Amino acid sequence: MKLAKFVILPAALFTVLVLWAFWLEPASLRNETHKVQIPSWPAECNGVRIAVLADLHTGSPFNGISKLEKIVLLTLSAKPDLVLLIGDYVIHGVRGGHFIPPEASARLLARLAAPMGVYAVLGNHDWWF
Template sequence: MKTKISLAAALVCSFLASWAFWLEPASIRIVEHELTPNQWPSNCDGLRLAVLADLHVGSPFNGLDKLQQIVELTNQAHPDLILLAGDYVIQGVLGGSFVAPEDAAQLLAKLTASAGVYAVLGNHDWWLDPTRVAAAVETKGIRLLEDANQLIHTTINSAENDTPSQCQFNLVGISDYWEGAHDIDKALIGIDTTQPTLAFTHNPDIFPLIHEQVTLTIAGHTHGGQVYLPFIGRPIVPSAYGETYAIGTVAEQGTLTTKQLFVSPGIGTSILPVRFLVPPEISVLTLLSSAPDTP
């Protein structure tokens, strides 16, 4: 009897190890999220954003072939806008192999979206060489928004409305909270305050500092903790706020309005090549209008 129990325990442990160190880290999926940001306008109802966070190209199961697959899946989702939330490279992940940012950018250049592809840098990009990573991305036509902004114009084709609507909003990129200047005031200089504002950055720990005029903030960095244990939680999250900004949607009441944050669990791994109940994902956000219908 003891032998059977020991064998069963060994098989369970073997399966869990395979799941955490192989099956889940090697997987990739598109996950659709519907969000209703505060005061998101009706003419932008249905805007689709694809968020690629923490690619960590070169981490186990995340080489250039995998990046090619990620690019193809993202394009097949037909997003209006693609946001690259930093950490394109790796340093020191067990079993990983460094991939030059120039090689990764060669594939990222194949991403297509009607409103464009925009990027910020993550802490790993800063640790390698921010000038090099920025140049690799920008020379492939991807706009880097480091404490800068861009007014976006795009057409929304809604399934519920035969007439396409013209959508305008501010897109604000904020540099990494750990390593960048993360100058929010600079990032917001010159924006059209009559338009809604989306911000994206690498590290969600900046969220408490985000101005209330920002409709939605998008981030990565945490990898969702990489490991989630039922009834226990996420043992390790690289955040000063523990699990508060680890993954998914967070709303916080400000002085005048509610601020909203979305944190993608990302794609690659860091430190240890493990994911357990936090599968890699291409996050696709559909932003729904909070404005009442016009009679």
């Protein structure tokens, strides 16, 4: 009983957390919709759909060019009014990943379009190139 309580249970919990953190979560792709109500928001802006893409880290495990293409297609299918790209498009030197030139990611992200525009900023991982 003591062995299970002090060794086996923590080891099993640790294994589950590692699997989630390094395999399940990075491999997942979610499209989440949130309705935000801002009291001072102009009435003519009600219903504006904004797509926010962040921390794509293309080249990290589970995040190759094919996944980035799925993300772009999923974003376009949502028909957003505005697209915000908020950095960390690439990754460099990560275990289990592979280098993907920033130009390859940029070609896919350039397909994004929205009536109010597509705006991007660089993240800390993007300054390495």
